[in-house]
Amino acid sequence: MSDLFRPATPLPMDDSELLLDHLCDKYESLLKSDRDASFEELLSEIEKALVPSLFQELLILRLAYPTSDGTRGLISSYLRRYPEYEDIILNAYSHYNEASQTLTPTLFSVASQTDDTVDDLEDLQHVYQLGKYPVIGHLKSGGQGDVFLARHPTLGKVVVIKVLKNRVEHDSTRQDRLIREGQILANAQHPNIVQVHDLDFHDGRPFLVMEFVEGPTLSSYLRTQSITEATAIRWVSAISEALIGLHEQHVVHRDITPNNILIRDGEPVLIDFGLALDAKLDHATATGLAGTVPYMAPEQVLAPDRPITPATDVFALGGLLLYLLTGKSVHRLINAENDVELHHVARFSDNQLAEALPNNEFRNLLLNCLSSSTTERFQDATQLLAALNAIKAPTNIINRRSVLTAAGLGALGFTAFQLFDAEEPVAPEDLHYLPPPEGDFTLVFRLTDETQAQYLQSWENALLKTEEGLGVAKYWMPSTANQEGIVTYRVPIPFEIGSARLTVRTHTYPKLKFGDRFADSASVILEASSDGLFWQTFHEHRHTDEANAQNGPYDISHIVAGGTEVYLRARLLTDTNWPGVGPIFAQFMRTPFSEEGDQTNCFRLSVTACGE
Amino acid sequence: MTTVDSSSDSSVTQWLHALRSGNDDAARQIWERYFSRLTGIARKYLLTTPRRMADEEDVVINAFQSFFHGVKEDHFHHLADRQDLWQILVMLTSRKAIKQSLHERRQKRGGGHVRTESGIPGPNKQTPELNINSVAGAVPTPEFVVMMIQQCDVLIEHLPDERLREIALLRFEGFSNSEIAERLSVHERTIERKLNLIRSHWRRLLDKELADE
Numbered sequence: 001m002s003d004l005f006r007p008a009t010p011l012p013m014d015d016s017e018l019l020l021d022h023l024c025d026k027y028e029s030l031l032k033s034d035r036d037a038s039f040e041e042l043l044s045e046i047e048k049a050l051v052p053s054l055f056q057e058l059l060i061l062r063l064a065y066p067t068s069d070g071t072r073g074l075i076s077s078y079l080r081r082y083p084e085y086e087d088i089i090l091n092a093y094s095h096y097n098e099a100s101q102t103l104t105p106t107l108f109s110v111a112s113q114t115d116d117t118v119d120d121l122e123d124l125q126h127v128y129q130l131g132k133y134p135v136i137g138h139l140k141s142g143g144q145g146d147v148f149l150a151r152h153p154t155l156g157k158v159v160v161i162k163v164l165k166n167r168v169e170h171d172s173t174r175q176d177r178l179i180r181e182g183q184i185l186a187n188a189q190h191p192n193i194v195q196v197h198d199l200d201f202h203d204g205r206p207f208l209v210m211e212f213v214e215g216p217t218l219s220s221y222l223r224t225q226s227i228t229e230a231t232a233i234r235w236v237s238a239i240s241e242a243l244i245g246l247h248e249q250h251v252v253h254r255d256i257t258p259n260n261i262l263i264r265d266g267e268p269v270l271i272d273f274g275l276a277l278d279a280k281l282d283h284a285t286a287t288g289l290a291g292t293v294p295y296m297a298p299e300q301v302l303a304p305d306r307p308i309t310p311a312t313d314v315f316a317l318g319g320l321l322l323y324l325l326t327g328k329s330v331h332r333l334i335n336a337e338n339d340v341e342l343h344h345v346a347r348f349s350d351n352q353l354a355e356a357l358p359n360n361e362f363r364n365l366l367l368n369c370l371s372s373s374t375t376e377r378f379q380d381a382t383q384l385l386a387a388l389n390a391i392k393a394p395t396n397i398i399n400r401r402s403v404l405t406a407a408g409l410g411a412l413g414f415t416a417f418q419l420f421d422a423e424e425p426v427a428p429e430d431l432h433y434l435p436p437p438e439g440d441f442t443l444v445f446r447l448t449d450e451t452q453a454q455y456l457q458s459w460e461n462a463l464l465k466t467e468e469g470l471g472v473a474k475y476w477m478p479s480t481a482n483q484e485g486i487v488t489y490r491v492p493i494p495f496e497i498g499s500a501r502l503t504v505r506t507h508t509y510p511k512l513k514f515g516d517r518f519a520d521s522a523s524v525i526l527e528a529s530s531d532g533l534f535w536q537t538f539h540e541h542r543h544t545d546e547a548n549a550q551n552g553p554y555d556i557s558h559i560v561a562g563g564t565e566v567y568l569r570a571r572l573l574t575d576t577n578w579p580g581v582g583p584i585f586a587q588f589m590r591t592p593f594s595e596e597g598d599q600t601n602c603f604r605l606s607v608t609a610c611g612e
Numbered sequence: 613m614t615t616v617d618s619s620s621d622s623s624v625t626q627w628l629h630a631l632r633s634g635n636d637d638a639a640r641q642i643w644e645r646y647f648s649r650l651t652g653i654a655r656k657y658l659l660t661t662p663r664r665m666a667d668e669e670d671v672v673i674n675a676f677q678s679f680f681h682g683v684k685e686d687h688f689h690h691l692a693d694r695q696d697l698w699q700i701l702v703m704l705t706s707r708k709a710i711k712q713s714l715h716e717r718r719q720k721r722g723g724g725h726v727r728t729e730s731g732i733p734g735p736n737k738q739t740p741e742l743n744i745n746s747v748a749g750a751v752p753t754p755e756f757v758v759m760m761i762q763q764c765d766v767l768i769e770h771l772p773d774e775r776l777r778e779i780a781l782l783r784f785e786g787f788s789n790s791e792i793a794e795r796l797s798v799h800e801r802t803i804e805r806k807l808n809l810i811r812s813h814w815r816r817l818l819d820k821e822l823a824d825e
Contacts, residue, residue, distance in 0.1 A: 013772050013813050021809055025775075028802060057805060064799045 016047050024057045031065035039082075056088045063092060079158075090136045090158075093149070130161050130207055131200040145205075149212070158212045159197060162272065169204030178206050184249050185273055190242035194271040213269050219258035222327070226527075226537055229362075232324035235268045236317055237388045242270060243381040247310035254308060256316035257295045258323055295319045295329070298372045310380035317384060318369020318377075325357060361391045529567040530560040624706045643699065650702075650752040655680040657754045671777075672764045675784045697783050697807070700814045705763045707821045709756065767814060779806050 023042050030037050039058055046054050059078070078089045128135055133150040136158065140147045145164045152159055168174045182199030185208070189195060198209035215221075227235075239261070243253065253273060261268045297315035300308065323329055357363055365387050371377050378384040527535040538554045560566045627646060630639035658677050764784070771777045775796075782792045789807070793800040 013809070014816075017809055017812070018772060021805060024802065024805060028798060032797075057801070060801050061799060064801065 016050055019046055020050050020054050020057070023054060024061065027058055028061050028065075031061060036062075052085065052088065055082065055085050056092065059085075059089065059092045090149070093137075127202075130163065130202050131198075131209075133159065133161060133209065135161075145207075150209075160210045160212050161207050162210065163202055163205050163207040165205070167204040168206060169201070175201075181251060182206075182208070184246065184251050188242075188245050188251075190245075191267065192238040192242040192269055194269055194273070196273060208273060210271070210273070213262050213264055213271055215262040215264040215269070217259050218261040218263060218268060221263045222258070222324075226535065227324065229325060232321060233388055233391060235324065236321045237385055239268060239270050239320075240317060240381040240385040240388065243310075243313060244385065247313070247380040247382065250310070252308050252310055253313050253316075254300070255295070256313055256320060258320065261320075297374070299374055309374060311374040311377045313381065314369050314377045314379070314384050315371075317381075318366050321362070321369070322366055325362060365391065526554075528556040528559045535567075624702065628703070628706075646752070647698070647702075650757070651680055653752045653754060654757045654760075657757045671781055672761055672768060672784075675781045676761060676764070679784055679786045697780060697811070697814075700811065700818065701760060701764055701767070701784075704767070704814065704818050704821065705756065705760045707818065708763060709759060711821075712759075767817075770817075771810065771813070776806055776810055779803060780810050783807065 023045060027037060027042060039055065042058060043051050043054055079086060082089065127138075127148075130148065130150060132153050134153060136149040136151055138146065138148055139160075145162055148161045148163070150159050150161045151157070168178060179199060182196070185196040186198070194213050195211040196208055197211065200207055200209070239256070246253070253270065255272065256270065260272050261270055263269075295316045297312045300312060319329060354363060357366070368377055368387070369384065378387060526539040527537050529535040536559045538556050538559065556566070623642070624646065627639055627642040630636075630642055654676065658673070658680055768777050768780055771780060778796070779792060782795070787795070789803045790800050793803045796803070
């Protein structure tokens with residue numbers, strides 16, 4: 001080749017730019033294995049001039065890879081820690097697709113606007129100011145309007161603004177009605193609904209200023225997490241309770257869906273009251289369909305000009321409960337081909353529900369909620385809540401892909417895992433080169449620094465330290481909200497799982513008392529995963545059931561089939577509140593298993609609540 | 613230059629002029645026309661010319677072949693992006709072509725007679741700027757394709773790590789950022805970041821070439 005093409009003096013690539021790129025790569029590979037690292041540490045490795053660029057890249061990556069609980073780090077905590085990068089942070093958030101999805105769930109929204117007031121609407125996407133609120137970013141355009149991230153002009157707080165499509169400037173009756181509605185919404189204060197701060201008008205279009213709720217949507221949350229039936233009931237009850245005051249004043253949300261519920265600190269928060277306002281407007285204009293079809297009550301679809309009552313929300317809450325319990329929306333359950341058609345033919349029969357739900361009490365309640373006749377349903381949230389309270393919810397885990405929820409901790413004993421069989425132990429050094437063994441086998445594994453680092457890293461306030469080669473994670477999370485303890489362990493498997501049977505045995509030690517408070521409420525949920533992301537429950541037990549009980553073996557082959565490693569974990573769950581008087585310890589220990597042959601390679605997972 | 617209408621409207625020279633004068637729209641039009649002709653030549657060349665030694669492993673040739681074979685109109689959309697690697701490659705190659713023709717002229721001790729494919733006559737021949745047309749000009753030549761391949765070899769080789777080389781080649785093959793991200797199991801942002809790194813590096817090479825002239 002002609003030397004002409006060779007640079008006379010090789011021009012090296014800019015070292016600092018390369019370093020930035022490598023640091024980002026390093027961070028991304030951590031995130032991909034569901035770990036995290038401190039920004040400070042990475043930022044300290046690069047020259048000052050490039051720190052803002054690196055920060056921006058790290059944040060974008062951080063937002064791209066949600067942690068196992070479905071969150072991406074809270075905007076408020078970034079703003080607090082890095083006030084100097086406020087622009088970068090807000091920019092990254094407002095451009096992040098997921099974030100906009102969590103804020104404006106219009107996935108199935110149908111809002112066929114026919115009236116002429118929408119024809120000459122200003123394109124709001126580049127608006128800089130809405131009323132007195134400076135706009136940070138446009139999040140989403142939906143059938144019902146536009147959603148923005150904005151800032152309170154004096155208090156500096158980040159808020160969400162939803163601008164509705166309908167113009168009301170020439171209609172004082174409608175304006176008055178909107179203002180009245182806005183007052184009712186602003187006065188409704190409940191931890192399970194978004195707080196409405198303000199109602200104002202932009203170019204004749206009403207807009208609602210709401211609290212900025214951070215968290216994954218219920219539907220994205222449930223893609224990775226599992227909940228108990230008790231939690232399902234508790235969540236629907238919480239939302240019902242939050243709606244009582246509004247229903248009493250005839251305000252109907254009209255769009256309760258898994259995409260309109262965010263999970264904040266393990267609790268559901270109903271967001272987006274855009275349709276609640278629009279509801280009244282629609283009566284004047286008869287603009288047609290508005291809502292999310294699988295959760296819309298028949299009267300919303302079939303007779304949009306008929307008055308909407310709180311019983312419409314009852315239908316949606318029933319659909320929500322069904323979704324929580326079965327993972328299916330109403331139209332899926334009856335195999336309807338067409339969302340809208342569904343409501344013409346739908347008769348939710350006992351049989352169809354019976355197939356999906358063995359528990360009879362749920363069935364009766366759901367049949368009521370999902371009745372096509374409004375008069376046969378509970379009339380409002382108050383009645384529904386009473387019925388929900390009457391159900392004694394079992395705490396079985398609903399079988400779907402899982403991770404964590406909320407929980408406290410408490411009367412938890414010890415749980416031991418033993419991946420076992422007996423016949424032919426596999427030497428760890430031969431891992432990855434062996435053909436699959438026949439039948440069951442014993443798995444030998446060791447704790448390493450790497451595996452210790454696997455767990456609890458993403459928990460804020462979690463302190464991770466190592467003691468004598470044992471992984472010990474300790475976190476102090478005094479809180480009145482329910483919380484959950486979780487420990488994870490990764491075990492490499494020497495061959496592709498699938499042809500071999502893999503079983504797990506657990507051992508429960510006598511419960512530990514924590515006062516008397518948790519004695520009846522704590523459960524240990526044992527889960528396995530092939531990738532550390534999608535978990536399936538293979539056993540759950542309550543610590544009050546039996547002391548010192550051995551359980552299993554549980555076959556987990558189907559959960560981890562096809563992989564070469566298995567992740568195991570225990571989640572500790574309680575339905576009552578954690579009073580916050582002491583630390584929770586969760587630790588892995590390498591310890592003899594007290595009654596079987598070879599003891600040394602067993603693995604014990606122990607979780608202890610202590611304090612006082 | 614605001615209009616693009618002469619028969620030699622697809623020259624690299626005109627394209628560079630348009631870019632320099634900030635006339636993005638004209639630049640895009642010239643580039644698209646130029647590139648679609650280049651595509652025709654390159655496809656024919658790559659099909660009919662015996663491949664270089666060890667050609668099975670010749671990553672650049674392979675990338676070029678898959679690109680020029682598969683190139684469709686919709687590829688031009690992202691090729692029209694002035695940040696695209698193809699544009700940088702053509703610019704760099706053109707610079708080299710000019711250098712080479714100057715070199716040849718000097719060899720002939722001021723003969724000033726340069727092989728021209730387009731046969732553009734007249735006083736223009738006297739300026740180095742126009743000589744580019746003989747190699748990289750309105751009608752792209754197989755020689756230019758060869759130069760491009762050589763230039764690309766050097767550029768790829770010059771990248772400091774395997775990942776960057778891989779991404780540059782995939783981009784030359786015409787894959788979009790999201791396709792590359794999926795293929796390499798990383799976030800799209802990572803691909804964007806690395807492409808920026810590659811671009812800024814190659815642009816610096818280009819600047820250096822220009823400064824050397």
